[in-house]
Amino acid sequence: MDLSIFFEAFKSAGLLQACVYKPGTPAEKAFDAGWQQPDTLLLGDEAQASDYLLEFQTADLPTLRQGDAITVDGKPFTVRAPAQKKGDGYYSTVALKA
Numbered sequence: 001m002d003l004s005i006f007f008e009a010f011k012s013a014g015l016l017q018a019c020v021y022k023p024g025t026p027a028e029k030a031f032d033a034g035w036q037q038p039d040t041l042l043l044g045d046e047a048q049a050s051d052y053l054l055e056f057q058t059a060d061l062p063t064l065r066q067g068d069a070i071t072v073d074g075k076p077f078t079v080r081a082p083a084q085k086k087g088d089g090y091y092s093t094v095a096l097k098a
Contacts, residue, residue, distance in 0.1 A: 003090045007032065007057055019054065021061055022069040031060040035072055052077060052096040058089055070096060 010016050016032040023029075034055035039048050054072070061083070068079045077096035085092050 004057065010034070017072050019056075019073075020071045021064065022071065023063065023065075029061070031056060033072070052080075052098065053093055054096060055086075055091055055093045058083075058085060058092040061092075064092075064094060072096075 007016065011032050015034065017035040019031050019033050021029045021031060036053040036055070037050045039050055041048055052072075054070070064079060064083050066079050066082055070077050070079065075098075077098055080095040080097040083092040083094040
């Protein structure tokens, strides 16, 4: 089964964000990804912080590394940790920092 049809449907429904991977070399690469900003409670629930997560097709960013730059809707982020494959590896998630 071609799982890319799901991302095409998600994009058509407006569920994906426009992103640009900026590794330095080779050239920048545009891709679409699911964008999540889950909140995390800290300091005994006295403080709240947002995490930044992208879910993308693994084949779109095969050389993604910690420290690489990514823009999401024009806002700059840095890859915080190595990407993690989900399930059979067709999709991956990566944590970002602002």
